[in-house]
Amino acid sequence: MDLNRWHRWLYVAWFNFVVTYRNTTLGPFWLLAGPALFVVVLGGLYSHVNTVDPNVFIPYLAVGVILWTLIGGFVTKSTTVYQRNRAQILQGSMTLIEITVVDVISILLQFLHQLLIVVVVFLVYSHQLSIYAFVSLIGIGILVANGIWLSIVFGIIGARYRDLHQVISAIMRVAFLATPIIWMATSGRGQALGIYLLFNPFYHFLEIVRAPLLGMPISITTWIFVLSVTIGGFVLANQMHRRYARLVPLWV
Numbered sequence: 001m002d003l004n005r006w007h008r009w010l011y012v013a014w015f016n017f018v019v020t021y022r023n024t025t026l027g028p029f030w031l032l033a034g035p036a037l038f039v040v041v042l043g044g045l046y047s048h049v050n051t052v053d054p055n056v057f058i059p060y061l062a063v064g065v066i067l068w069t070l071i072g073g074f075v076t077k078s079t080t081v082y083q084r085n086r087a088q089i090l091q092g093s094m095t096l097i098e099i100t101v102v103d104v105i106s107i108l109l110q111f112l113h114q115l116l117i118v119v120v121v122f123l124v125y126s127h128q129l130s131i132y133a134f135v136s137l138i139g140i141g142i143l144v145a146n147g148i149w150l151s152i153v154f155g156i157i158g159a160r161y162r163d164l165h166q167v168i169s170a171i172m173r174v175a176f177l178a179t180p181i182i183w184m185a186t187s188g189r190g191q192a193l194g195i196y197l198l199f200n201p202f203y204h205f206l207e208i209v210r211a212p213l214l215g216m217p218i219s220i221t222t223w224i225f226v227l228s229v230t231i232g233g234f235v236l237a238n239q240m241h242r243r244y245a246r247l248v249p250l251w252v
Contacts, residue, residue, distance in 0.1 A: 031110055035065050036117050046182050055125050057184065062121040063210045064181035067143075070111040071205060072172050074147035077107060079158035079165040081151050086252045096245050100151040108144060118213075132212050139208030142226055146205070149233035156244050159251040175202055201229065 039062045047057035081103045088094040094102075122129070158164040179202040185193070197203050204222045211218045 031113050032117060035062075035069065035114055038065055039117060039121065042182070050183055052184060059118075059121055059125055059127050060184060060210070060214060061182065062118050063213055064206060066111065066114050066118055067206050067209055068176060068179075068181055069114055070107065070140075070143060070147075071202060072176070073107040073110065074104070074143070074150050075154070076165070076169055076172055077103065078147070078151040078154035079168050081155040082159045082248055082252050083162075089249050089252055096152070096155070096241065096248060100148060100155065103151055104144060104147045107147065127214075129213065130215060132215065135212035135218070136209045139205075139212065142208060142230060143205060146230055146233060149230075149237035152237040152241055153233070156240050156248060159248050160244075179203055179206065181206070201225070 039058065043058040043061050044054055046061065047054040050057060081100060082089060082096065085094070085099045085103075088099060089096070121127070154164065154168070179200060180197070185197055185203070198221065204225045207218055207222050208226055210216075
């Protein structure tokens with residue numbers, strides 16, 4: 001990819017990010033309102049319910065909630081990515097891959113904007129970061145990579161079957177409660193919890209970013225799972241793009 005193409009993609013993604021809030025008073029800062037209220041208002045309550053020290057739980061909650069906005073954004077928005085860009089597809093001004101990359105960058109910009117909440121929480125609770133925290137950058141890179149193949153796969157399926165968006169949205173609402181975000185994985189005991197977490201994909205993708213930031217180790221099982229899903233996802237995306245990309249303009 002040449003630099004001019006990347007510059008164009010970044011410009012379009014930034015424009016889409018800014019124009020969404022052009023008629024609001026606070027602009028993009030509205031992105032901070034929901035997660036900030038969730039962490040501030042419910043952080044103390046859930047720390048009491050989980051019987052965990054607020055100094056430990058609230059940073060854990062803040063990182064989890066903000067990461068979920070990134071993961072949830074990739075999953076749910078991928079189902080409508082080509083429908084939302086119908087004009088560009090029919091005009092031929094952008095390829096499906098370009099539309100996918102721009103959409104992923106737009107979601108990433110929102111996530112980077114919301115990271116301010118995590119910074120504030122870490123400062124308030126005097127959470128110290130170590131060099132190990134830089135591993136989280138690798139985790140974010142892996143999340144973005146998965147966002148790309150998800151957008152291709154779910155984008156194609158969603159263009160053909162419009163109900164996919166409703167199904168995925170319902171699944172993600174349940175997944176939020178079923179994933180260690182408002183509760184801590186260490187708060188349960190027994191082998192059943194370990195087996196459950198082993199087969200919860202969202203837990204593994206959260207851990208590759210959250211664990212380094214909180215100074216906790218990442219299990220080798222998590223790395224194997226995440227890398228396997230990433231590689232397998234790109235293989236699937238490549239096959240689906242080669243077979244169905246030409247049909248997407250007919251479906252949207």
